[in-house]
Amino acid sequence: MLNQSPLAERLRPTSLEELVGQSHLKGILKRAVSSGMVPSMVLWGPPGVGKTTIANIIANTAKMPFFSLSAINAGVKDIREVIAKAKYGAKSILFIDEIHRFNKSQQDALLAAVEKGQITLIGATTENPSFEVNAALLSRCQTYTLKALEKEELMMLVDKALRQDEFLSKENITIAEDQALLRLSGGDGRKLLNLLEVVIESIEGEEKVVTNDWVIEVAQQKAAMYDKDGEMHYDIISAFIKSIRGSDPNAAVYYLARMIEGGEDVKFIARRLLILASEDIGNANPTALVIANNAFQAVNVIGYPEARIILSQCVTYLACSAKSNAAYMAINRAQQLVQQTGDLSIPLDIRNAPTNLMKDLGYGKGYQYAHDHKGNFVMQEYLPDEIKGTALYDPKGNAREEEMRKRLHAQWKGKYGY
Template identity: 75%
Template sequence: MDFTGKPLAERVRPQTLEDLIGQEHLVGKEGVLRRAINAGRIPSMILWGPPGVGKTTIANIIANSVKAPFFTLSAISSGVKEVREVIQRARFQSNTILFIDEIHRFNKSQQDALLGAVEKGDITLIGATTENPSFEVNSALLSRSQVYTLKSLTKEDLFRLIEQALAKDEILSKRQVELKETQALFNISGGDARKLLNLLDLVVQNIEGDPAVVTDELVKDIAQQRVATYDKTGDMHYDVISAFIKSIRGSDPNAAVYYLARMIEGGEDIKFIARRLVILASEDIGNANPTALVIATNAFQAVNLIGYPEGRIILSQAVTYLASSPKSNAAYMAIGRAQELVRKTGDLSIPMPIRNAPTKLMKEEGYGQGYKYSHDYPGNFVQQEFLPQEIKGTKLYDPKGNAREDEMRKRLKAMWKEKYGY
């Protein structure tokens, strides 16, 4: 077989659990996934873990082990149409497994399209995600799936991966490779097995003759040459957008506009960039500077109207403004705490005074009785209970120490006294 067209990570991808490195807690002798595979009873599942730790590999091993029809979709490039096509085909094939990579990128309608097929057993869903499924996967779909958490690979795991690749790959096994140093390989790949193996392959390919001596300096030089490229569908796409977002969050407009230029020069969709800025304006700036969301939203609308190349100027204005703005994730944290509380406590009874009372019967039942209309009181405020009795006094929004939110905290404290601990 000619492997030359495939990256090393694909050439040596494990086909059995015995060849898989890492994730012992799931696939070891007592691992829950190994037991399920050996028993031939595969539940729908979500595999949650960092990039390059074996999510796709485990899905392939499961399909190979149980000899099931196996379909793969990427949430980046697939939609409801592709999901329904697989479900339709699955009705004529038993035990069909559908693997969806980056399932967190599916929106609600796309995830809902899977529900019926999963419930009926038409498909066994295996979703892979790097994001917390509690926040990114619909609760209905999540309740019908097992969530398995994959751990980051250790340095020992990564070294074993290299040794395995050098021994088993049909190309590298024919070379004399001397691993004089490995730290740069580990540092640049960041624990991602796919990146590690493909970087190793790239380095060895760039060394003429045998032995191919791998050193940290050589790895850095070759990796640096490759960093200049930008693949909108590859790992570099996610690395650059990650650096971009973290630079804005870290209040560095110089780094932020640099990574903006990297994406623009690489042909990134400027609407994708603008959408990320709108999210960041609420997630990382929030009430520390509410104007940030206005700027980001207007930038998104403007680049949709103007397009490229002039849209880059608008993006630069928005990026430098957001990066220079005070930061707060208090609003982001508040909704996370609130959702967690709702999941934990369920549908608690709403206090009678603040219930809607559109009918006479409801009024007779006490709906709305005792409600105090805020505008009838000095300062348009009066203390009353809005939360359900079981969770009264629970503080979900905790303003940060920036000037604007500190002012909000003082106002809340003056109104609510000690009730919420402001």
């Protein structure tokens, strides 16, 4: 097949009706386009779910001039050139892919033009914009979250490709098994279509039968060491985190090297270490969070290439640390309990009583100040009556949390299971 462009590009939708997935956003976007009041926005979601497509559709439907920049290779000069062009014509859309890769000065260069309405900014990011987009710029944009495609939506893309693509529709293709295609795509529509095309091209003969074994074999042959644009992004970070969680410093530093060599954003790596320090280590070693936070601050100041040393120190420390997910599980249980029970009444004795009326109603009455008692502890009920005695935090068996459990046992004398 002498294809001029990848399958995902050939099947790129030209209207919101054609877009597969993101049903929760279509109505909002249609109303914005039809009203002629397209807001500046940040589209946040995993790779291959339609961020670039949506930007193109909005521009085409609203008949607005469209400029596109990639944060990987664009600078302040490029931004100013686009803004200058937009000044002398109709209000334009500026689409910036991977906007999270812009530094503060690059993002600041957009502020005035967005605020004055010279351009409508559409930024695309795979990272949480609350962390990666300047607050001033983010406050001038609507943030829309895009979701990974579900199995049914991915299969709709496969069916569309076999029926409508100018090349594949002429082939005798049978999808005998789809599990490997779906699993390897990871909810990424672009990855799914491009993998499907590579698999079909690799099958000889007039009748092309797609099986799980063949998909896996082809995918392994085509796999790159690391694709910083998204192909193996989530597989590598998953292996990295699981190696640290599994206390294997060798595997952890290996996957760290894979990311560094692939050009991964240093802040992305450091932020994941911050999360892991609480989620997987927690009170088993509270210093882990301190080290992870210091590493995050340091790599932001240092940058590559020396940041690799700081990351390596942090990664090997976290991998060798005692582990506990007790704090993580505690907040999970607590949130689930809140969702199940709603806004339960706070016990009167621990309510705030800033006014005489509240005091007359019994607010704060009977509260016992822990520091007035031996050991800075007094047996008292703090949970609402409906859930009193519910255990949410369960210390693990590591040395530090075992000390916590012993202290809790001595104080609560069996309550909460301690």
